[in-house]
Amino acid sequence: MKVLLAVNSEYGQANVFLALGHALQAHDAAVQIHFASFGPIAGDVSNASDYSVRSSPGAQPWVFHQLDGPAFLEAAENIDSDIKLGEAIVKPPTFFNVLEMLKLTPRLLLPWSGSEFLKICQSLSRVVDEVQPDIIAVDSLFSPGLTVCRHRRLKYLVFSPNTLKDFSAVSQPWGGVFWKLPAMGSGFPFPVPLRCIPANIIYVLCAIYHSLRNGAVRAVAAQVKRELGGAELVTFEDIILRPPADLRILVANRPEVDFPVVVPKHLTACGPVIRPVPSVADVDPELDAWLKRGPTVFISLGTHRMMPEPEALEMAEAVRQLLEAAEAKQEADGADKAVGGIAGKLQVIWKLMKPTGATWGTGSGSKVHGVLAQALDADQVRIVDWVKPQPSAVLLSGTVVCSVNHGGANSFHDALTSGIPQVVLPPWMDCYDFASRAEVLGIGRWGNQKTMPACTARELGPILIDVVLGPKAPAMRARVQELAALCAKSPGAAVAAAAVLEEAGAGKA
Structure with missing residues (x-):
């Protein structure tokens, strides 16, 4: 059984994948782990592999596949300085600061230029052809991975360190996304106080508008479609606002440790995913x-x-x-x-x-x-x-x-x-x-x-x-x-590993 983990190299995203690789081999030492990412995470992958091999007798070392192109944060730092993304996300959450941040968020979530994005997609496709994985677990913020898997109709699922609230907000009954759940970046408490509901509604509407109308994202989408055989760009915001009917999303969160939300059927609440580490x-x-x-x-x-x-x-x-x-x-x-x-x-x-x-x-x-x-x-x-x-x-x-x-x-x-x-x-x-x-x-x-x-x-x-x-x-x-x-009682990494193997047809969650 070959499992390919396709993930950004930033630790906040990659950490749960390091835990997942260990949990997969703890579940079945015969599982081969392939890790496709960028250079900055290579050392952590090597350390996690060593620890997994020591912990699971018979397990094989993980194979790291370094992708071409800039990593997520590197690409974000290279975005036109006029955008000032870094300044926007650290400003106090006043009304106009939040509106500015929401306008820039789609670009922050897709920081690569069209040519950079294509280079990463082509690099990942070569890895897929080489490895021939039984299943791919893709980082929810790794848009090149989402795009390649969808375009090539590969067997894959999405794995995310984010919360149930993030993925289920738009599915809440009675429009709860507008009046109950605090909009991202608003700084509002839960539940949203009555006096803050009008601003929260504006924030949500602006977030949706900018996710659909961002010019830079639309330019990348056009280039991808033109140069990648008609492929449709798939982003983090796409799988939140318009999740494909057949896509399974694993979330490193569970209802008992999140805001009270109705969980859609396409989400699997694994629970917190903690990477095993030396004492x-x-x-x-x-x-x-x-x-x-x-x-x-x-x-x-x-x-x-x-x-x-x-x-x-x-x-x-x-x-x-x-x-x-x-x-x-x-x-x-x-x-x-x-x-x-x-x-x-x-x-x-x-x-x-x-x-x-x-x-x-x-x-x-x-x-x-x-x-x-x-x-x-x-x-x-x-x-x-x-x-x-x-x-x-x-x-x-x-x-x-x-x-x-x-x-x-x-x-x-x-x-x-x-x-x-x-x-x-x-x-x-x-x-x-x-x-x-x-x-x-x-x-x-x-x-x-x-x-x-x-x-x-x-x-x-x-x-x-x-x-x-x-x-x-x-x-x-x-x-x-x-x-x-x-x-x-049910560690999140073990739940996620069982779900991956179930999706691949090798076991039952």
């Missing part, structure tokens, strides 16, 4: 020993979230407030009082990504060090630019009591399935919903709702205290542990 002890024994000292807050805002110094100072001040509150509470409750059931002094590890070319630091004499000098000097707080283990391994270390993350799908689900409450600081248009989910599900807080996409100590400090130490903290921990146990 912290195996990768970084020193960090493992440090984590074991006591309850830990893990701050990691993703690979692409760059924090300028003024915002880093706000974060540092929020951390200082939390540590002071923890010390005061420990003195009041007794020195041996545990935080989240974990004995020891509260500590923080903060993965801080600075903008390219930044000249400021966090060492002795810096402004950030000035805020947290005592905790940094005592090794109670660590500020690092990289963490060797995977974030999910840190969360599973057993002592993390709060995840502070950016609200990416992987980060949100990593914390949830680890049974850890979270504070979400969404910096981008597609992350706001996860902050709202944390509150709706009762497993965390939205940490920058007043100041998004940035954060301030005045808002964030009390929220960190609430989630880690406040009177609602035990209920949040109990609720997220309940959801984690539910997800563990």
Whole structure:
């Protein structure tokens, strides 16, 4: 059995495919995994392959097929600078900013030029001819893969790290997409407050209009049709707004951890898909020993979230407030009082990504060090630019009591399935919903709702205290542990693997 995984190389999309490859070989070691993507993900594919082979006796190493053409983010960065995509998706979600973002979204979801798109399609077609896969699992954002599979009538399905809400919004009864579910990038909570419904309706209508009328997308579609034998362009927005009747879409989400939605029949709710990774002890024994000292807050805002110094100072001040509150509470409750059931002094590890070319630091004499000098000097707080283990391994270390993350799908689900409450600081248009989910599900807080996409100590400090130490903290921990146990009963990666094999005719889900 040969399974081809066709996916963008950006980690947010590729991570669930790395987990899927492992789950397929765990289900059946005879499954051969072929991974078609771009150069940046090659190292991760190799590591995932090695881990899968070690974990599943008899499994063969995965075969990586590097595609021609630019990767998704590379293409997006090369789009005409007049469009300013990067600026649009990080602006505060005011009415006109959201309208600007919605106008640009179709181009962001299809960043390649016509010639680049064709080069990728031709490269993928060669891989298909070489591998002759029994089935192809295609990334929902990998439009060249969707287009090739549809045009050549290949046996395929779509796999996505996105949510049930994303794929089912337009199918909701009574037009729920307009008045109930927050439009992408709106920053509205769920359910949409009455006062926000008019704006939400406008956002949804604008999103639909621009998805149908974007000039750059239409130009790519015309070139693809002309030069690829009459092929119809298939995009992410197409499979959301007009899913083919025979297309099965696997979603790394489940109803219990999403907004309440009616799930269409073409969607398979797999549940959170978590990639198996080596433990912290195996990768970084020193960090493992440090984590074991006591309850830990893990701050990691993703690979692409760059924090300028003024915002880093706000974060540092929020951390200082939390540590002071923890010390005061420990003195009041007794020195041996545990935080989240974990004995020891509260500590923080903060993965801080600075903008390219930044000249400021966090060492002795810096402004950030000035805020947290005592905790940094005592090794109670660590500020690092990289963490060797995977974030999910840190969360599973057993002592993390709060995840502070950016609200990416992987980060949100990593914390949830680890049974850890979270504070979400969404910096981008597609992350706001996860902050709202944390509150709706009762497993965390939205940490920058007043100041998004940035954060301030005045808002964030009390929220960190609430989630880690406040009177609602035990209920949040109990609720997220309940959801984690539910997800563990039928792991999303195993459900997705069974669905892929069922679709290929090799097994039953």
